[in-house]
Amino acid sequence: MTIGFPHSKMIARLSAIASLSQADAARIAQLPIRLQNLPTGHDIAREGDHVEQCCMLADGYLMRHKLGAEGKRQIVSWHVPGDIPDLYSLHLNPIDHNITTLGPAVVGYIPHDALNQMLNASASLTHIFWRETLVDASIFREWVVSLGQRGALARIAHMLCELLARLRTVGLAARNSFLFPASQIDVADATGITPVHANRMIQQLRAKGLVTWDGASISIADPAALAALAEFEDDYLHHRRPA
Amino acid sequence: MPRYFFNVRYGEESYRDEVGEELPDNSAAWHEATTSAGQSIRDLNGRLVPGTAWYLEVVCEDGNTLYSIEVKAHQSS
Numbered sequence: 001m002t003i004g005f006p007h008s009k010m011i012a013r014l015s016a017i018a019s020l021s022q023a024d025a026a027r028i029a030q031l032p033i034r035l036q037n038l039p040t041g042h043d044i045a046r047e048g049d050h051v052e053q054c055c056m057l058a059d060g061y062l063m064r065h066k067l068g069a070e071g072k073r074q075i076v077s078w079h080v081p082g083d084i085p086d087l088y089s090l091h092l093n094p095i096d097h098n099i100t101t102l103g104p105a106v107v108g109y110i111p112h113d114a115l116n117q118m119l120n121a122s123a124s125l126t127h128i129f130w131r132e133t134l135v136d137a138s139i140f141r142e143w144v145v146s147l148g149q150r151g152a153l154a155r156i157a158h159m160l161c162e163l164l165a166r167l168r169t170v171g172l173a174a175r176n177s178f179l180f181p182a183s184q185i186d187v188a189d190a191t192g193i194t195p196v197h198a199n200r201m202i203q204q205l206r207a208k209g210l211v212t213w214d215g216a217s218i219s220i221a222d223p224a225a226l227a228a229l230a231e232f233e234d235d236y237l238h239h240r241r242p243a
Numbered sequence: 244m245p246r247y248f249f250n251v252r253y254g255e256e257s258y259r260d261e262v263g264e265e266l267p268d269n270s271a272a273w274h275e276a277t278t279s280a281g282q283s284i285r286d287l288n289g290r291l292v293p294g295t296a297w298y299l300e301v302v303c304e305d306g307n308t309l310y311s312i313e314v315k316a317h318q319s320s
Contacts (some may be wrong), residue, residue, distance in 0.1 A: 151285070151286045151288055152282060152286050153286065184264070193279075193282050194275055194278045194279045194282060195264055195275070196249045196260075196264055196275050196276075196279040197279045197282045197283060197286075199260070199262055199264065200249070200251065200258055200260070200279075200283075203258065203261075203262075204258075
C-alpha cells in the first residue's frame with residue numbers, strides 16, 4: 001500500500017505518542033485529505049468560526065492564539081507537521097481561538113464526517129486521538145508554568161527545547177537545526193514579554209553559545225546546556241521511549 | 244517607522260542593542276521601555292543588590308539618548 005505524504009506525517013506524529021496497529025495505520029491512510037498551500041499569516045480558523053473539517057499540518061508551522069486586553073495577542077501554542085491543532089472542533093465547535101500559519105504552510109483538510117466514521121470504526125484509534133488531546137493539554141500546562149514561573153531567558157530556551165523535541169518526532173530537526181520563521185514579535189507574543197526584551201534574551205542565548213538564530217534558521221549548538229538552562233524535561237510530551 | 248535601540252546596564256551585565264526595534268513614534272518607544280524595564284527587573288529574580296543601580300536607555304537612530312530609566316536600590320541603615 002502506498003501511503004500519501006500527509007497521511008504518513010499523521011502516522012509518524014501519532015506513532016510518537018502511541019503504538020499504532022497496522023489496521024489503524026491503514027484506516028488513516030484511507031482518510032480523504034485535501035491539501036492546500038497557504039501563505040504566511042493566513043487564518044485557518046478564527047475564534048467563533050463553526051468548522052466542518054479538521055486541519056492537519058503537513059509542512060511549516062501553525063500557531064494558536066487569542067486576543068487579550070487592548071487587542072494584544074497571546075500565542076498559546078506552536079504546531080509542527082503531523083499535528084491537528086483543531087482536532088477539538090470534532091467536539092468543541094465553534095472554535096474558541098484563532099489558528100494561523102507562521103510562515104508559508106501546507107495543510108490537509110479532513111472532513112469531520114470522515115474522521116468520525118474512522119473513529120467509530122476503531123476504538124483503539126479513538127483512544128489514540130484521546131491520548132493526543134491529553135498530550136496537547138499537558139503541553140498547555142507546561143506553557144502555563146513557563147509564563148508563570150520561568151524567567152524570560154528560560155521561557156525562550158524552553159520553547160526552543162520543546163520545538164526541537166517535537167520536530168524530532170517527525171524527522172525535521174536533523175543535526176539539531178530547523179527552520180522556524182517566527183519574528184521577534186511572534187516570540188515575544190508566545191512568551192509574554194516585549195519584543196525588546198525577547199530580542200535581548202535571544203542575544204543572550206547567542207552570546208552563551210547555546211544557539212545560532214539567523215532569520216528563520218535556528219541551530220541548537222548545545223541541546224543539553226539549553227535544556228539545563230530551561231529546566232526542560234521532556235516527560236510532559238509523553239513521547240514513546242524507543243523499545 | 245523610526246528605529247529605537249534599548250540598552251541595558253546592570254553591574255557587569257551590560258547589553259548594547261545592535262538590532263533595535265521599529266516603532267511608530269517616541270511615545271510607543273517609551274511604552275516599550277517601561278514594559279521592558281518591568282520585565283527585566285523581574286528577570287533579575289531577587290539579584291538587585293542594595294547600593295547598585297539598573298539602567299535602561301532608549302537611543303534614537305541618530306545616536307542621541309531619548310529616554311532613560313534608572314532604578315536605584317538603597318538600604319536604609
